[in-house]
Amino acid sequence: MPLRRSASVLAAGVTLSLAVAACGGGSGGTTSGGAGTETNGASTSTAFKVPTSGCGSFATPLPTDPVVAQFSGEQKQAIAGYTNYPDATLKIVESAWRNWKPTHAPPYTVAISWGQLVSDFNVQATRIMEERLRKDPDVGDVIVKNTGNNLDVAQQLQQYNQIVQQKPDVILLQTPSADSFIGPIDKAAAQGIPTVTLLTPVNSANAVNVDGNTYQGAGWAASFVAQKLGGKGNVLQVNALSGSGPDLSSLAAWKEVYKNCPGLKSVGDVYGGFSDNLAKSETLKFLATHPQKIDAALEVAVMAPGVMKAFQQTGRPMPIVPDIGLSKGSLGYWNQNKADYRDVATSLPPLPAASATAEVALRMLHGQGVRYNAIIGEQPLVDDTNLADWVEPSWNLNTPGAALGSRDSFLPSSFLATFFDRPADLATK
Numbered sequence: 001m002p003l004r005r006s007a008s009v010l011a012a013g014v015t016l017s018l019a020v021a022a023c024g025g026g027s028g029g030t031t032s033g034g035a036g037t038e039t040n041g042a043s044t045s046t047a048f049k050v051p052t053s054g055c056g057s058f059a060t061p062l063p064t065d066p067v068v069a070q071f072s073g074e075q076k077q078a079i080a081g082y083t084n085y086p087d088a089t090l091k092i093v094e095s096a097w098r099n100w101k102p103t104h105a106p107p108y109t110v111a112i113s114w115g116q117l118v119s120d121f122n123v124q125a126t127r128i129m130e131e132r133l134r135k136d137p138d139v140g141d142v143i144v145k146n147t148g149n150n151l152d153v154a155q156q157l158q159q160y161n162q163i164v165q166q167k168p169d170v171i172l173l174q175t176p177s178a179d180s181f182i183g184p185i186d187k188a189a190a191q192g193i194p195t196v197t198l199l200t201p202v203n204s205a206n207a208v209n210v211d212g213n214t215y216q217g218a219g220w221a222a223s224f225v226a227q228k229l230g231g232k233g234n235v236l237q238v239n240a241l242s243g244s245g246p247d248l249s250s251l252a253a254w255k256e257v258y259k260n261c262p263g264l265k266s267v268g269d270v271y272g273g274f275s276d277n278l279a280k281s282e283t284l285k286f287l288a289t290h291p292q293k294i295d296a297a298l299e300v301a302v303m304a305p306g307v308m309k310a311f312q313q314t315g316r317p318m319p320i321v322p323d324i325g326l327s328k329g330s331l332g333y334w335n336q337n338k339a340d341y342r343d344v345a346t347s348l349p350p351l352p353a354a355s356a357t358a359e360v361a362l363r364m365l366h367g368q369g370v371r372y373n374a375i376i377g378e379q380p381l382v383d384d385t386n387l388a389d390w391v392e393p394s395w396n397l398n399t400p401g402a403a404l405g406s407r408d409s410f411l412p413s414s415f416l417a418t419f420f421d422r423p424a425d426l427a428t429k
Contacts, residue, residue, distance in 0.1 A: 048344055048383045050223045055231040055263075058219040058256035059084065065092040067372060072418055079376045081215040085252030089203050092374045096205040097194045098421065101367035102169050107140025108365050111168040113160045114146040115176045119274075119302065120401040121325075121350045122146075122174070125198070128354035129172060135428040136362050143168060153177040157184060164188045170361045171195045178202045178245075194364060198357045199348065205373050208364070210357045212348040212379040212410065214246055218253035218300070220381060221322035224344045225257075225264070225296040228320055232263030233295030236286065236319070238307055240274045240300040250300045250324075267292065272303040276329075279306035280313075287314050296320040301347070305329030305397060312397065323347075326382065326403040332395025335387060345382040345390070349405020356411035360419075362426050369421035377411040 051057045060081030062068055071079065083090060102108060110133050117123050126144065133142045143166065145159040156175055161184060163171060171193060175181055178200040185195045189206035201209035225235065237254070239247045258264050270286050272279025279299070287294075287310060294316070297307050302325035311318050318337075323330040323345035334343045356377070364370055382390050390403050407413075417423035 047385060048220075048224060048227075048381070050220065051227075053260075055261040056223040056226040056257065057260055058223060058253060060216060060219070063092055067093055070371075074415065075376075075418065078213060078378045079374070080213070081219065081253070082211075082213050082376055084215055084256075085249045087248060090201050090209070090374065091203060092372060093205050095208060095370045095373050096189060097208065097364060098369050098371060100192075100194065100364065100369075102365060103192065106138035108138055108170075109141045109143065109166075109168040110139055110361060110365075111143040111163045111166070111171045112145065113156065113163055113171055113173045113175070114144075115156055115174055116147050116149060116151050118149055121302070121348075124350035124402070124404065125174075125354040125357075128351055129358045132355055132358040133362070136365075137427055137429050138365065139362075151176055153180055157181070160184055160188075164191065164193060167191070168193065169365060172357055172361055173197045173200065173202075175200050196357060196361045196364070198353060201374065207373055208360060208370055209374045210353075210360055210411070211374070211376050212353070213376055214301075214379075215249045215253050217324055217346040217379050218250035218298070219257060220344060220346060221298055221324060222254045222257035224322055225298065225320055226261045228342060229264070229295055231261040234265055234267045234293060236283070236294050236297040236307075237266050237269045238279055238283065238297055238299035238303055239269055239271045240303070242271060246300050250298075254298055267294065272299070272306060274300075274302055276303060276306035276309075276327075279303035280310045281306075283307050283310035284313065287311070287316060293317070294319045296322075298322065299324055301325050302327060302402070304345075305333075308333060308397060323382075326380075326390065326405065328391075328395045328399040328401045328403060329397045331382070331387070331391040331403060332399050333397040335391045335393070336396060338384065338387070342384065346379045347402070348379060349403060349409055351404040352407050352410035352412070353405075355407055356416060359413065359416055359426065363416070363420055363423070366424070366426070368423055371419055371421060375411070375416065375419050377415065380405065380409040 061084055062080055063083045114126050130142050133139050147155045173195050181202055182204050185202055185204055185207050196208045198210050201211055270282040272282055296319045299307055304321045304323040305327050308321050326345050326347040326349055334341055
């Protein structure tokens with residue numbers, strides 16, 4: 001959630017993005033996973049697939065940037081549709097750091113500049129990144145700065161500039177305002193300091209942007225809803241922040257599915273600000289004034305448990321609520337009600353997302369030559385066929401946090417290596 005996402009405000013708790021399990025979506029391909037089907041009242045688990053045409057299909061065109069023609073087939077599959085929404089501005093270009101290596105011998109200093117730590121994703125991600133960086137024998141120090149519980153762009157800009165003054169060898173960044181960091185990142189680059197971002201793509205050749213394909217993930221969710229409802233039903237749209245990048249890309253993907261399913265109707269929008277509590281509150285307000293049946297709720301990210309709690313509290317039938325966030329609460333509800341509830345889920349899990357971001361920085365420090373300013377992965381898709389791999393039996397709708405995921409569930413090392421000119425295994429202490 002990003003400059004390819006044009007809005008200047010991005011909730012720092014977004015766990016969006018969607019990674020590489022057995023997925024691949026769009027009107028030109030299929031996405032495997034499991035969307036349950038029901039036959040004569042009996043539930044069966046079958047692989048979820050995005051149809052190549054008709055209701056449930058959606059377009060995933062490749063970005064038109066010339067450098068994308070150099071991508072491998074797997075890289076193109078991962079980035080398909082990534083910028084397919086209004087006002088997307090990220091230009092994918094050759095990295096300014098392709099021939100870079102530190103000007104001195106180890107030990108190296110790595111800095112982490114993070115936004116607010118109000119979500120489980122961000123708490124886990126910063127911890128995992130720091131741990132991975134410290135395991136590298138050539139890393140001597142890791143500087144960690146964040147804005148605590150505050151969504152404070154000015155404070156983070158100040159912290160970032162202070163970090164640059166300390167002259168680390170590389171900076172890892174996640175921020176609620178990617179636009180605000182274009183200038184600071186370019187100034188850091190002028191001093192020979194690269195910046196690697198996670199979830200907040202910055203439109204500069206001087207940034208190395210690690211991200212999941214949120215457009216694909218939103219399309220998968222809407223495709224599942226369309227197929228499960230037979231192309232007809234009422235859908236509540238749960239946005240996050242009006243005009244934010246995740247909202248823009250998600251809405252674009254949903255509309256791509258809607259246009260092929262004229263029987264699907266959006267009955268309204270609420271805004272949950274990437275917060276379970278706010279999403280619950282706003283959904284309760286909507287339900288109080290909209291008595292009609294709601295068949296599904298599409299949410300931008302990490303708000304599924306809050307939406308589901310609102311329906312549960314009012315006694316309304318539980319709609320299909322695809323989980324964009326891999327939240328323990330919604331996964332737990334699904335697992336405990338799988339006899340009569342079907343769903344899909346996707347996101348950037350904190351363990352592989354943080355590990356991949358740290359690994360990109362380490363590969364750069366070791367002179368492996370990063371090729372592009374964007375490293376995009378498909379997000380893992382969870383369905384009935386692999387739900388058991390992502391959920392603990394004790395989880396329920398009130399369980400907080402996000403599923404960590406396995407290291408290979410998003411941007412595994414073997415795939416990351418394809419974005420470097422001189423890939424090599426990384427040593428650990």
